[in-house]
Amino acid sequence: MPVISGSIPNLINGVSQQPFALRLASQAEEQINGFSSIVEGLTKRPPTRHVAKLINSLPENAHVHIINRDAAERYVVVAFNGDLRVYGFDGVERTVNFxxxxxxxxxxSASFGAVTVADYTFFLxxxxxxxxSPETKAGRPPEGIVFVRQGNYACKYRIIVDGQAVAEKITSQTDPxxxxxxxxxxxLAAIINSWGSMVASVIGSTIHIRRADSLxxxxxxxxxxxxxxxxxxxxQTQTFANLPARAVQGYQVEISGTPGNPYDNFWVEYDQAGSGGNNGVWREIAAPGRQIAFDPATMPHVLVREANGSFTFKQADWEKxxxxxxxxxxxxxxxxxRISDIFFYRNRLGFISDESVIFSRSAKFFNFWRETATDLLDTDPIDITTSHVKVSILRHAIPFNESLLLxxxxxxFxxxxxEVLTPSGVSLDQVTEFETSSRAKPVGAGQFVYFCTSRGEFTGVREYYIDGSTKTNNANDVTNHVPRYIRGKVFKxxxxxxxxxxxxxxDTDRDTLYVYKYYNSGQEKVQSSWSRWKLQPGDVILNAEFIESTLWLIVRRADGVYLDRLNIEPGVTDPGMAFVVHLDRRITEAQAEARFYYPQPNVTHIVLPYVPPDPKAxxxxxRPGGSVPAGKVMPYKLIWNGAVWVYEVAGNLTHFYAGITYELRYTFSPFLIREDAPGGGRxxxxxxxxxxxxxxxxYAETGxxxxxxxxxxxxxxxxxxxxxxVGSGMNRLGQxxxxTGSFRFSVMASNMNVKIELVNDTHLPSRHLNLDWEALYTVRTKRMQ
Known part of the structure; x- marks a missing residue:
């Protein structure tokens, strides 16, 4: 019965649901509230920090959108029950006008979508x-024009209305x-007016004619x-060259173009003030009687940040x-x-509708109409439809690799x-066929796009990328080793x-963040770690959004809806301390609802800005800055004053953190002997x-x-x-x-019949690097290579 030893080189690859013999040594049975870092190893996840209370209540299906205008101005927009509200990250509600x-x-609320461009948030x-809209291009009553193109001596000019000559003139043979x-x-106009039934006016060399009865x-x-x-x-006239230089203001005429071809026709209207000189200009217009405007009540609305700090939710001024x-x-x-998604791409506002992708005119986000019917301009809107044997109702659009993934x-597709997105240079090609869950919008992350797939009662996640060697598009299943890990449907x-x-x-585990931590070295995936971060029981996470290295959370709790944040940045410590105090919903004394010091009997009363589900937790x-050593846990007496819980601490406590403990729990996979395989690997x-x-x-830097x-x-x-x-220089009383070192513990059990867990349920840090194990090994046969 020889003594053998083995090791787990690191603890950074999270959970695996594969049979234990197929797992990597660095994969675990379970990992809750642990953060897998290739730099720091397995650490306790960062604490959530209380930022502000937003509102007293929100339904679970409320739509939440975060506006990241700049570092100084960030807002939370919530839409629910036919209402919309805006809150600053300071928790103060902003005025919204409707x-x-x-x-x-x-x-x-689950049917809403939003995208922010500068001070405008397009709300869908x-x-x-x-x-x-029923609005149409206004036409004009029956009228006509006669343009005297040239004059000559002894020439006859005749105007005929309804088959009858109403004016005739023969010019002089000698008078210039x-x-x-x-x-x-x-x-000629004077002769027409003498009839009484016709009205003629002259503009330069042009005669404007109409009937007195407007027929x-x-x-x-x-x-x-x-x-x-x-x-x-x-x-109507056939060519633009037939138009006179001058005409009556607002006169409309159709340029018919080639006979029998309805696609080269266009309409023009005379604008007398167009050129600023004696002559006006002929401007292209929409065909009279045509509907020219969207119904703004059915189009996406805009939420506009005003100069005074308020917001206006209104119908957008869509171009006609x-x-x-x-x-x-x-x-x-x-x-x-219906519009199923709204996005911004290459200085154009984009919509997805049914099987089509529609872009606004370049740099004109409110205009979805061509500028002219006579030519297709590079700045014109783009309207392109998928071409595939399957019905392909588009759901989402994500910018990816200098193109747009649909x-x-x-x-x-x-x-x-x-280099420039133009109507004539755009194409929409099918690239891959993977089933997709439409509930959560895919998200881009550098060279990858992540999207969800449905697996019955569970959800999988795929990592979409372009293979650098073959230049083909592919999407690996990054949950293939945890196929039944993410319960329910992912909504964000x-x-x-x-x-x-x-x-x-x-939508099933509303108090849980499913976290995927990855790292790629060239074409090799060094880390692929899934784990769960659980908040307090009863918490309902409504939304989450990364801004740089901070994860912002909108969480509904029994006493209201709160804005929390997690700082994911590695190596961060609390000011004046060697570690981060791990308490969820953490506050400082400045965030306390109230703090009073009573010299007699020398106690400090503290009231939290929220109601904890378990006041005793x-x-x-x-923390540094006060008379009490930093990091010391302060005993307290819990007092109910009839309205709130009061925490009574001995002495004058001026600097402190307060929050709720949470538990790191890491369950090891069974320890196994791993050998080199004949075909490579282990x-x-x-x-x-x-x-x-x-x-x-x-371990390292562990409390x-x-x-x-x-x-x-x-x-x-x-x-x-x-x-x-004992004997360590770090072991100082009162602190x-x-x-950093090694911790030895006894197991004395079969590797298949023992459960070994790392647990940290205190505010102190823990950082685990690797593990070595020693065992007695008994084998009845010898494997032959």
Missing amino acids: PHGKGYLANT NKDVTVAM NDIQSSKIAQD GFSLTTEDSLGDTGLVCMTK CAAGSDETTPRPSFVGQ FSDQTQ MLGAG LCASTNEDMLVALS VVIVA VANTEGRIQVRRCLLN YFRVEVTPYRRETQVYPFTGRI VNVE
């Missing part, structure tokens, strides 16, 4: 069908004044210059159609459909473009590229019996932990480490000690 009411908010209700185009126009009429002209001296039109007809400049494809339920993903970390929120720790040797005798746990060893059907043995080592 000039157009709250009708757009009257739907399930995914259940509202976009409609056109009589052949001026303006003189011809004036003489319609036909208009033709004749002249002895081969019918080139006069040009007439009512509502300014050119073309329904054939030449068709409506955006989202009209008559997700449907079963297929992923890539919107490609050149957020990622930090600073910390190589992904957080998932589930609160811990008060002295394989577990499960032959024989391994009777574990003792373990040596290496407390304990090891709980529970052999099968035997009592649990507890081995505590208090941070104090909190953190030590």
Whole structure:
């Protein structure tokens, strides 16, 4: 029965649900409130820090959006029960004005989406069908114009209305004044007006004609210059060159273009003041009678930060159609459909609707209409539809690798473009086919995009990337070793590229953050760690968002909705201390609701800014700056004054942390002998019996932990480490000690019939590096290679 030894090189690869023989040595059975770091090893997760109370109550399906304007201005927007409110990160509610009411908010909160651009937050209700407004391009009553293009001696000019000549003039053979185009126009207009049933006016060389009774009429002209001296039109002419230089203000005419081709037609309108000179200009317009405006009540609304610090939630001023007809400049494809996502990409506002992606005009986020019907400009809107054998209703759009990645339920598409995103240079290609859960929007993290997949009662997560060697798109399942770990449906993903970390929120475990910590070295994934961070029982996490290395949480509790934060930055310590005080909902004395010192009987009364679920679970720790040694836990007397709990501490406590303890619990996988496999790698040797005798746990900068060893059907043995080592220079009386070294504990059980756990349920830090174990090994056979 030889004595053998083995080791776990590190504790940074989180949980694995694989059979124990297939796991890595560095993977655990369970990890709760532990942070896996390739730099620091396994540590206790950072504490949540109380920031502010926002509101007394919110439903679980409330939509929460965080506006990160800059370091000084950050806001929380909540939409629920047909209402919308805005709170600063200081907890103070901001005034929100509703000039157009709250009708757009009257739907399930889970159907909302939002994207912030500068001081504008575009707010989307995914259940509202976009409609056109009844507003149309105003037309004009029946009218016509006759343009005297040229005058000549002894020429006949005739204007015919409804088949009858209403004006005729023969110019002089010798008088040069009589052949001026303006003189011809004036003489013909005078003759028309003499009829009484017609009204004519002259603008330069142009005659404007209408009936006195405003009824319609036909208009033709004749002249002895081969019918080139006069040009007439009512509502249509074939070429733009036929238009006179001057016309009546607002005159509208259609340029028909090629006969039989409805797609080269366009409408123009005369603007007398357009050029600033004697002549106006012909401007392109929308076809008269065409619907030209979206119904703003059905389009995404905007939440605008005003200069005085208040907010306005209102209908947006969407641009109207300014050119073309329904054939030449068709409506955006989202009209008559619901918008399923809203995003910002390459200086364009984008919508996803059904199977289409629609972009606004470049740098004009409120304009989804082409500028002209005569040409397709690079700045025009983009409206492109997927092409696939399957029905591909698009759900989400994520910028990725200098392009746009689009997700449907079963297929992923890539919107490609050149250096500039233009209507003529854009393409939408199917790249991969992975089933996707549409509940949580995918999130980009550097060279990866993470998205969820449904696994019955559980959720998986895939890591989308472009393979650097093959240049192909792929999505690895990063939960393939924990397929039944994330319970329920994930409704939110957020990622930090600073910390190589992904957080998932589930609709089943509302008090839990599912944390994925990863690290890639070139093409090799060095770390792929899943674990759970649990808050206090009864907490409901409504939203989570990373801003740099800080995770901001919106949490609903029994006494209200709170804003908390976790600082994930590695190596951080509390000011004046060698470690971080690990207390959830942690506050300092400045955040206390009240703090009173009573000289007689020399006690300090402290009132917390929140109601803890278990008042006795609160811990008060002295921090630097006061008369009490930093890190000392202060005993207290709990007093109910009829309204709040009061914590009475002896002495004048001026500097302290207060919060609720939480527990780190790490359960080791069974210890195994691992050998080199013939084909490479390592394989577990499960032959024989391994009777574990003792373990040596290496730690650093640790103040407390304990090891709980529970052999099968035997009592649990507890081995505590208090941070104090006899003879150590760090062991100073009256101060909190953190030590670095090795901790030996006994097991004396079979590797398959023992549960070994690391536990830290105090405010002190613990940092675990690796573990060596020693065992008696009994084998009846010898493996042959």
